[in-house]
Amino acid sequence: MRKIKKLLSTLLVLAVVVTGYPSVCTAAETTTQTDVDTTVDYGRKPDDSYIHRSTGGKKSQTMSSNDYSKEAWGQGWHAQPSNDFLEENEDGTFLRISFFDDEGVFLETYDADFNFVSSRQLTKGIWTARGYFKGKDARYIVYKQVNSEQSDEKEVVRVVKYDDDWNILGRCSISAINTYSAFTSGSVSMLESDGILYIHAAHTMYDEGTLLESPHHQANMTLEIDEATMTKVADMSAVSNEKTGYVSHSWNQFIQADDNYIYRLDQGDSSPRAVTLSKQKKYYEGIDMYHIEDRREIFPICGTGQVYTGVSIGSFDLIGNTLITAGNSIDPDTTDRMLNMVKWRNVFVDVTDKDTFDTKTIWLTNYTDDDKIIVYTPHTVVTGDGMYVLWEEGYQDQEDGDYNILTRIAKIKNDGTLDGKIYRICARQTDCKPILTSKGHIVWFMTNDSSPVFYDVDPARLDDICFEGPGYIQLSTTTMKLSQDTYTEIEDSSHTHSYRPDVEVYYKGEKLTQDRDYTVSYEDNYTQGTAYAVVMGKGVFTGWNKAAFTILPAEEDNTWDVPDWWGTAKPSQTPAADPNGNRKDTPSATATAKPSQTPKPTKAPANSSKATSSASPSRKTDAAAKLKLTKPKTGKLSGNKLYVCWTELTAAKGYQLQYAQSKNFKKKLKTVNKNVSTQSYTTLKKLQKKKTYYIRVRAYTQISGKKIYGKWSPVKKVKY
Structure with a gap:
């Protein structure tokens, strides 16, 4: 077996030397979400060239900030003043105006392609x-x-x-x-x-x-x-x-x-x-x-x-002789007893004659409780021949209850009736009211603890940019290819050398773009065994996918293991280390068997059970050293929830996560325990808005029935 591994190692080294790197990505074993129906046809990948991610602008968090469609006594039954505004300048550039309570008013200029140009700040006072x-x-x-x-x-x-x-x-x-x-x-x-x-x-x-x-x-x-x-x-x-x-x-x-x-x-x-x-x-x-x-x-x-009404209003426009109000509402016939329990809403427009005040209500959606679709507060954009209504919708995952949120766009006539179909695109709404540009495009921006992401939607191209299928495309439907699927471990006692093959991802034969369609991370890629390249969805893609690759042992395998009598050695007789860092089986006064013989355990005093335990300090230290975790990753979800995931360790029996509102983990500290039968992620719920959370994770194993914890991971800071 060792000869086969050595031969594979030699061939891989030759491939790298001759070509500089394997020139063709190889398909690898893939693992997908078990809770996703991979038989769903998500259609073609929509054209996402309308999404422009800028850099350099002031970071903030504005996703869904125009919405107050929360449950009763939840995160707000009333509107809030807008903090974000967008204008098109005469030369085709754009002006972002954003309010920050602690810093004042920021004015940022972006060119016609939504690249950051300059910024200034008005005096706060x-x-x-x-x-x-x-x-x-x-x-x-x-x-x-x-x-x-x-x-x-x-x-x-x-x-x-x-x-x-x-x-x-x-x-x-x-x-x-x-x-x-x-x-x-x-x-x-x-x-x-x-x-x-x-x-x-x-x-x-x-x-x-x-x-x-x-x-x-x-x-x-x-x-x-x-x-x-x-x-x-x-x-x-x-x-x-x-x-x-x-x-x-x-x-x-x-x-x-x-x-x-x-x-x-x-x-x-x-x-x-x-x-x-x-x-x-x-x-x-x-x-x-x-x-x-x-x-x-x-x-x-x-x-x-x-105080809870079950209604939220997003806009009020005057077109000719007609006043048009857009909003959403629960069933207007809901009884008092059920008011606080109803969660599902529908989008409506009220069309009012400005002279007589005669009003007609037109419902744009007709969802029921069974649909499990959350409708958010709408925006409107008035055009020359009607208006567009834009709103977010959240689609519930039946497994974990979380939501994928996207934007719906519907054109309505001046009488409030639909003009065509309702489109579904990859976008988020914010308190920045969309504007109609000189080109006839609908433009707005959002931030996600980031510089602005601009959406430049041409109404004439809605068929090209909308989803054909049910929404965001699951990465589980993609194919992953790795540049290298086998490595040979190098001598590295610190286990800090990582193995990172290049990754290519394909959807229906089309090669996707890293950092636009997906991001890449790695799991278990420091030591021999099975490692994984993991891709997380971005843009029009959601979910995850991962491909396995193998790290073979070094050419000279380390066969040393902890002897079964290790716990009886006296401190002065601790085995020494050889030049490669491996401990030698140095005989002790209580264990003098020759290397070729099986040493006999010594009889310990009746009151020295701790000293004879197999969970010795040295063994605990070795076990804990294998439980090293990197900084956890997070993703914000609707409903005051936060998704947290971390690297899965094969040596771990479980994990412990802590989150608090202070760096020293004392203010409002909470602990989540996950055993090995659960996956290496969790969802934190009932988080407070406008609060900063500090999150850390550590793994544990078990020796002689006792939990041995590794070190805490680096702390992840999240402003919710």
Whole structure:
């Protein structure tokens, strides 16, 4: 057998010497997910040239940040102000505007091909940016600060006017608007019309000490600002009633305008419990902000006053004579008893005549509980002949309950009906509202603890970029080829030399691109035995696949093993090491048998059972040394979950994972134990958003019934 191994080793060395490296990748044994149906036809690989991954831009985490379609009492039943905006400049370049609470406003320029060009930062100060609007002649950013003193003298909102070079042209300081904290538990919607800047948003109000209004009750709020003088000319901020357009709580706010009126949309949970539309005359001197022309509950919400509504609104647009609202909702007929239990939603558009307020609801999807599809909050993009509705959908894995999330795109006509089919593409939605470019493309960006990834979707090519099959393509349906499938182990007592064959992956005969379609890692590739090249899906691919390769023993095999009498040797008689680092079987005073003889164990005293145990310190040390793990890998999942995987060790009997919110693993420490019968991954659940987690893993084996732990892996830091 050793001759055969040596011959294989020699042939491999010759191949490397003659060719520099094996010129043809060899097919290797592959292992795929056992929980994936490999008979599914995922169709052709879609054209993914619309995805542009930039480098150099400021990193952040924005995936699904526009969504508030969570379960009752979950991670948010209300909208949040957007932090990310995108504009196309006149020269075809792009401007990214992003708010960071701790650092201020960042402005980044990208060229027409979405390559990072430059960045600048606006001065932070004590103010927090909460809204942005580009008008005809200027740009506006809305800032806030908390009024904990409930003082009418304190400035609570500041609107700053900028030119295109971001020079300050003016400021509007706003106080005495019954506001404890502006822009809380809602969005910020802005527009300009006839020289007036309109801001429709939410705020928490002064604590008046009554049961109804304590503490700091939340409602909608409207501010009207003269753009020329940068002064507030009108506001609606006092406690009122729904006949005046007042909505409390108001979980989301939008505003539109035509030549004569402004139209405000609010999502109420109690007064009223509905998506409510109101119409008011545009600003004029002496306007009564609490007088409205019309008001209608265009989408009633089931329930009786719960803060959770089962509804989320993503957009509100005015096209001609029609107001179009896009959102999602649970079954509107859900009873109070079932409200907190219903998880599944569908996408709808409300089409409203702006003059009569007559409204028609059109459902774009018709999912049931059996479909196990989660629908997220939609965006819209208005075009010359209708609009596109974009939303994320999550597809549940029946084995582990996790979700693969992608984007659906549907074109609708001005009457709200579908214009063609609903497409499915590889993309994620964020709080960056997609824009329509001068080329007629739909463009937006997302970040995943990374610089921006831009999506440049040409509506005319949706058939080319969409999935033909059910969605992301499983890597289990691909073929892997390795540049080398056999290695000979070199002499390396530290076991730090790794064996890493090149990997090629093919899907339906098409060669995939590393780091675009998949990433590569290796398992058990330091010592002799079976090792694996592992590929993880990326872009339009998901899941994993792995191919085995063999590491043969070195030419001179090390045949030394721990003798069965090793635990009885005295410290002064510990076997010495030979020049190759192998310990010699040095006879002890209690074991003097010749090498060719089987040594007889000595009789130990009755009270020395620990000394005679086969789990000696030396053996424990040797065992622990084989349990070395690299830094674990992670992937964020929906529903406040985190996927964690690590290298599988053949010497391990199990693993122990710890995660905490502090580097010293003391704050909110939790431990997960995995035995050898389970796979080398786990899913952490119920994680807190905007928290940093520290994760480490160690392996263990068993000697004489006792667990022997290896060292902790390097710590993986994840900001959730």
